[in-house]
Amino acid sequence: MRARMEADTGIQAFDIYGLSEIIGPGVASECTEHDGLHVFEDHFLPEIIDPESGEPLPDGEEGELVLTTLSKKAMPMIRYRTRDITAILREPCGCGRTIRRIRRIGRRSDDMFIIRGVNVYPSQVEAALLNVEGTLPHYQIILSREQGLDQMSVEVEVTPEVFSDKVRALEEVRTRLAQAIEHILGIRVGLRLVGPHAIPRSEGKAKRVIDKRNES
Amino acid sequence: MKLPQLSVFLENRPGSLAEPLKTLATAGINLVSISLADTEQFGILRLVLKEWQQAKAALEKDGWVVNVSDVVAIDVPDEPGGLVTMLETLAQAGINIEYMYAFCLRRNGRAVLIFRFEDPDAAMAVLNRENLGVVTDSELF
Numbered sequence: 471m472r473a474r475m476e477a478d479t480g481i482q483a484f485d486i487y488g489l490s491e492i493i494g495p496g497v498a499s500e501c502t503e504h505d506g507l508h509v510f511e512d513h514f515l516p517e518i519i520d521p522e523s524g525e526p527l528p529d530g531e532e533g534e535l536v537l538t539t540l541s542k543k544a545m546p547m548i549r550y551r552t553r554d555i556t557a558i559l560r561e562p563c564g565c566g567r568t569i570r571r572i573r574r575i576g577r578r579s580d581d582m583f584i585i586r587g588v589n590v591y592p593s594q595v596e597a598a599l600l601n602v603e604g605t606l607p608h609y610q611i612i613l614s615r616e617q618g619l620d621q622m623s624v625e626v627e628v629t630p631e632v633f634s635d636k637v638r639a640l641e642e643v644r645t646r647l648a649q650a651i652e653h654i655l656g657i658r659v660g661l662r663l664v665g666p667h668a669i670p671r672s673e674g675k676a677k678r679v680i681d682k683r684n685e686s
Numbered sequence: 687m688k689l690p691q692l693s694v695f696l697e698n699r700p701g702s703l704a705e706p707l708k709t710l711a712t713a714g715i716n717l718v719s720i721s722l723a724d725t726e727q728f729g730i731l732r733l734v735l736k737e738w739q740q741a742k743a744a745l746e747k748d749g750w751v752v753n754v755s756d757v758v759a760i761d762v763p764d765e766p767g768g769l770v771t772m773l774e775t776l777a778q779a780g781i782n783i784e785y786m787y788a789f790c791l792r793r794n795g796r797a798v799l800i801f802r803f804e805d806p807d808a809a810m811a812v813l814n815r816e817n818l819g820v821v822t823d824s825e826l827f
């Protein structure tokens with residue numbers, strides 16, 4: 471995507487990192503080396519922690535980025551957990567700047583994914599399913615690409631509580647589940663009812679998101 | 687009288703019908719009637735059987751989602767128009783039919799059908815009043 475845009479337009483792309491809770495874009499940015507993002511350390515104090523234990527990790531180790539604002543006045547943030555997984559690079563950069571960099575953010579600690587420009591958390595899908603069914607059924611989110619467009623579908627295992635002998639009643643359950651998810655996310659999703667234990671479990675816990683967008 | 691009918695959720699894929707039936711076969715349970723409703727995505731297998739509690743337990747033990755609902759077995763004359771009289775009677779009484787299917791049984795010149803009514807008790811009251819043949823379980827099993 472990035473390489474194609476650069477090739478198509480002749481414009482160099484620079485990653486800029488930020489969070490709306492902090493200041494929006496501008497917490498860190500790539501330089502012309504495109505080798506990590508320099509954190510503006512005069513305004514932000516970055517730390518990496520183990521997302522499970524919360525313990526700080528040394529520079530170079532991968533973990534969750536935590537930010538403290540140093541110059542923000544109206545709403546300062548102290549050790550704000552970003553959920554973004556990265557590592558702090560302290561080696562000098564080829565561009566000559568001495569402020570530390572963070573590695574380009576590849577994933578988040580809570581499985582967030584982006585589909586059609588919308589940030590989606592599995593917890594949002596869970597909230598919708600819970601809302602309709604009362605208890606959380608086993609489910610799986612499947613991301614695919616059809617004709618160049620990202621598609622999201624959710625497979626939900628049928629539970630005795632929602633199962634009916636009537637086709638119409640089951641179709642209604644399916645529609646209600648799809649609408650509840652679409653209402654929260656604001657994007658169209660496919661919804662498929664599947665049989666009990668149809669979704670594979672590993673260590674008792676189902677893998678929440680299957681991303682097939684880079685296949686084929 | 688009302689009969690318990692078991693419904694089983696099936697995925698629409700090859701082999702999905704055989705699996706729950708195999709469970710019942712292994713448990714030594716015979717079917718009295720079988721019907722399948724299906725959509726593009728899933729199917730609902732509907733079964734009438736004598737040992738329905740054992741069947742339900744066996745299916746659930748094998749991980750199937752099972753629903754129990756009341757259906758009514760009715761026999762009509764096995765001749766042209768045999769069903770029409772009864773359907774008209776039910777329509778006049780404002781009885782809603784959710785779905786129905788033919789029972790695999792003909793006897794004494796009559797054919798047996800299974801009906802899932804919105805309100806089975808109201809349906810049976812009408813049928814009994816009009817002397818339209820509601821079939822008892824001892825006649826079926």
Ligand SMILES: [Zn+2]
Nearest residue numbers: 501503563565
């Ligand atoms: Zn640099």
